[in-house]
Amino acid sequence: MTASDMAYARPPRASAAREFGSSVVTIMVKELRSRMRGRRAFIVLTVYLAILALITYGVYVIVAPNARGITGGGFGGGGFGGQANASALIGQSIFTLLSIFQLILISFIAPAFTAGQISVEREKQTLDLLISTPMRPSAIVIGKLAAALAFVVLMIVAAIPITAIVLMYGGASVDDIIRQQLVLLATALVLGAIGLFYSALLKRTQAATVLTYVTLLALTLGTAMLFIFWTVVANQTEDGFGAGPQKRAPELLMYMNPGIAMLDVVSNTEPGGFGGISGMLAQLRGNAPNLNGEVECQGNVCRPVDQFGNPVDGVAESGSGYWWPRISLTFVAVAAVLTLAATRLVIPAGMRWAFRRPNRPIGPAPAPALSGDVADESAPTIVELNQESER
Amino acid sequence: MITGTPVVETRGLVKRYGDHLAVAGVDLLVGPGEIYGLVGPNGAGKTTTMKILATLLAPSAGEAYVTGIPVGGDPLEVRRRIGYMPDFYGVYDDLRVWEYLDFFARCYGVPANRRGPMINELLEIVGLTDKRDGYVESMSRGMRQRLCLAHTLVHDPALLILDEPASGLDPRARVELREILRELRSMGKTILISSHILPELGEMCTGVAIIDRGRVLRSGSIDEIERSLRATALLRVDLLGDEAAVTAAREWLGTDPRIADVLGGTTGSDGAVRIEASFDGPPEAQADLLRGMVGAGHRVVGFSQATSDLEEIFLKVTGQSDEEAAA
Numbered sequence: 001m002t003a004s005d006m007a008y009a010r011p012p013r014a015s016a017a018r019e020f021g022s023s024v025v026t027i028m029v030k031e032l033r034s035r036m037r038g039r040r041a042f043i044v045l046t047v048y049l050a051i052l053a054l055i056t057y058g059v060y061v062i063v064a065p066n067a068r069g070i071t072g073g074g075f076g077g078g079g080f081g082g083q084a085n086a087s088a089l090i091g092q093s094i095f096t097l098l099s100i101f102q103l104i105l106i107s108f109i110a111p112a113f114t115a116g117q118i119s120v121e122r123e124k125q126t127l128d129l130l131i132s133t134p135m136r137p138s139a140i141v142i143g144k145l146a147a148a149l150a151f152v153v154l155m156i157v158a159a160i161p162i163t164a165i166v167l168m169y170g171g172a173s174v175d176d177i178i179r180q181q182l183v184l185l186a187t188a189l190v191l192g193a194i195g196l197f198y199s200a201l202l203k204r205t206q207a208a209t210v211l212t213y214v215t216l217l218a219l220t221l222g223t224a225m226l227f228i229f230w231t232v233v234a235n236q237t238e239d240g241f242g243a244g245p246q247k248r249a250p251e252l253l254m255y256m257n258p259g260i261a262m263l264d265v266v267s268n269t270e271p272g273g274f275g276g277i278s279g280m281l282a283q284l285r286g287n288a289p290n291l292n293g294e295v296e297c298q299g300n301v302c303r304p305v306d307q308f309g310n311p312v313d314g315v316a317e318s319g320s321g322y323w324w325p326r327i328s329l330t331f332v333a334v335a336a337v338l339t340l341a342a343t344r345l346v347i348p349a350g351m352r353w354a355f356r357r358p359n360r361p362i363g364p365a366p367a368p369a370l371s372g373d374v375a376d377e378s379a380p381t382i383v384e385l386n387q388e389s390e391r
Numbered sequence: 392m393i394t395g396t397p398v399v400e401t402r403g404l405v406k407r408y409g410d411h412l413a414v415a416g417v418d419l420l421v422g423p424g425e426i427y428g429l430v431g432p433n434g435a436g437k438t439t440t441m442k443i444l445a446t447l448l449a450p451s452a453g454e455a456y457v458t459g460i461p462v463g464g465d466p467l468e469v470r471r472r473i474g475y476m477p478d479f480y481g482v483y484d485d486l487r488v489w490e491y492l493d494f495f496a497r498c499y500g501v502p503a504n505r506r507g508p509m510i511n512e513l514l515e516i517v518g519l520t521d522k523r524d525g526y527v528e529s530m531s532r533g534m535r536q537r538l539c540l541a542h543t544l545v546h547d548p549a550l551l552i553l554d555e556p557a558s559g560l561d562p563r564a565r566v567e568l569r570e571i572l573r574e575l576r577s578m579g580k581t582i583l584i585s586s587h588i589l590p591e592l593g594e595m596c597t598g599v600a601i602i603d604r605g606r607v608l609r610s611g612s613i614d615e616i617e618r619s620l621r622a623t624a625l626l627r628v629d630l631l632g633d634e635a636a637v638t639a640a641r642e643w644l645g646t647d648p649r650i651a652d653v654l655g656g657t658t659g660s661d662g663a664v665r666i667e668a669s670f671d672g673p674p675e676a677q678a679d680l681l682r683g684m685v686g687a688g689h690r691v692v693g694f695s696q697a698t699s700d701l702e703e704i705f706l707k708v709t710g711q712s713d714e715e716a717a718a
Contacts, residue, residue: 019500022497022500023498025497026494026497026498029494029497030483030486030490030494030497033485033486033490034483034485034486037485124481125477125479125480125481126480126481126482126483128447128475128477128480129475129477129480129495129539129542130498131447132445132446132447132470132473132475133470133495133498133499134467134468134470134471134498134499134500135498136467348446348447348448348449349449351446351447351448351449351463351466
């Protein structure tokens with residue numbers, strides 16, 4: 001055995017899982033170092049929280065006098081619990097608007113952080129240096145996604161205290177806030193993964209960013225409009241209006257719509273939700289008899305009713321909370337698929353098969369030591385021994 | 392002769408892009424501790440060959456091994472053994488110099504307690520110690536080149552693959568780079584380096600392969616290549632005498648079967664007439680020729696071989712391949 005053979009011996013290495021974990025951390029540390037440096041991150045976070053605080057204050061200023069008027073006056077409630085209802089209405093209003101605005105802001109911010117992550121490395125010609133390291137491509141992609149999400153998660157979590165103001169008024173509970181957080185996180189995850197996927201797919205950051213936002217619009221406004229259009233067209237083919245069962249577009253269309261998930265969360269607040277959102281969501285599922293149908297809600301449970309207020313039979317009762325778990329789970333699944341796809345796009349073409357089984361030579365047998373090696377031929381080199389033991 | 396496992400070995404390496412053959416059967420053999428140069432004009436297939444060895448491209452055919460490990464079979468293990476510097480690369484502008492090296496050290500799984508001292512050591516080798524806390528952004532091209540070179544060393548690889556490391560550098564930076572490479576060689580690294588300029592590599596390489604159109608035209612040490620080309624050397628003969636004597640000498644030379652053609656007849660300032668003849672034969676044959684010429688009564692005052700510098704060798708070799716391609 002020569003000295004040079006010794007030098008080629010494989011050093012003892014950590015387990016694959018630990019190696020993977022430390023690669024992810026490596027990427028995260030580097031990304032966060034450059035991202036959190038300077039004032040940019042600080043300013044983005046401050047502006048984000050300021051907007052949310054302003055919205056909260058604005059809603060309070062607008063809703064508070066009206067709420068006291070509605071619930072305090074002789075309108076149904078009378079003196080009975082009027083003050084408490086007014087407070088709950090304020091809380092619900094704040095929670096609803098805060099949740100929706102937060103969703104909108106996160107929807108625009110999350111993809112912006114990821115849509116350039118791989119394409120910028122291509123543009124600046126740093127990708128080759130990165131992927132010629134022994135880090136697994138999946139660790140690189142996941143590390144980049146995690147680094148981008150880390151900041152978004154910071155933004156989401158930092159806004160909890162503002163959202164928690166609603167606990168003072170009532171109308172939304174801690175559970176509601178947790179649901180809101182879950183939807184926001186799932187949305188950030190899937191939009192981040194979409195941005196990352198386009199970033200890996202396309203050479204230019206600009207193109208990746210544009211496509212990401214186009215996808216965002218398609219998922220939110222696009223699916224909603226398609227749903228309405230589909231439903232209308234489906235019903236127009238019927239001879240009579242209102243005759244026969246109401247037809248709907250498949251509800252699967254809505255499984256990728258973060259807006260619906262958030263509306264579902266805010267409609268879940270006691271009592272009966274805000275502004276008839278529950279009724280709207282029930283219509284999406286076809287639990288309302290027709291598009292103009294009414295839904296009667298008691299607490300978290302809504303029942304479709306006909307125009308006379310009588311319950312409609314044969315249609316399942318819909319509680320709120322139908323949509324957000326389904327949509328969130330869909331988001332997580334789609335994010336996983338897109339991350340996997342991005343990983344494949346990062347691996348150099350033609351090398352994909354080599355990464356399937358870790359650390360196992362599956363190519364042709366290693367080259368035998370060439371000429372001049374006669375003295376050593378009886379003893380296998382460490383390299384050969386290692387390869388032997390791995391087979 | 393190479394002892395032990397060759398650090399780089401390729402056999403019949405082929406890379407095809409559609410109809411275009413970027414690499415058309417390259418065989419390389421680089422032993423431990425060598426500085427091996429890949430020389431060829433732009434587009435000859437040097438970068439493609441290096442990318443295959445760096446596991447960034449899959450070959451269309453053929454085999455490539457780094458320290459005996461198949462490049463396609465275990466790319467992650469190969470990557471631990473090589474430091475790769477591409478021909479065009481960027482650096483992360485928004486990192487400090489030490490952070491940049493720290494990042495790559497982490498990428499290669501260098502333990503935390505070794506990273507700090509190692510970074511200082513590398514910065515010393517490439518002469519960037521005083522830039523340790525500066526931003527990469529603020530560095531000149533030559534400094535970035537040296538930083539990139541330092542990044543290839545963070546995991547103490549056996550092989551460095553440097554693709555055109557000197558391109559775009561000013562003469563001073565080139566000299567500095569050469570010094571660094573010498574130092575690395577003394578540290579026992581094997582270096583595969585490419586250039587489109589042969590003289591740039593000539594002084595420091597233990598071996599070169601001249602590549603054009605995806606094929607290795609010549610390989611071996613620079614001396615070997617020079618010798619093989621000297622087979623068709625250009626002889627310069629200075630003669631005294633009048634026109635008739637010169638004509639006689641030219642005719643005498645023309646009768647020798649090893650002389651392809653005789654040119655010139657220019658009169659120098661010292662009154663000697665210089666004729667040039669392309670001669671196909673080793674130095675011993677040249678000596679025989681001279682003896683014969685003097686014996687035949689020609690008044691030879693100068694007899695020399697036109698010194699072929701490296702540039703000339705390179706042009707000659709690649710020129711031959713042009714002729715072959717045209718034929």
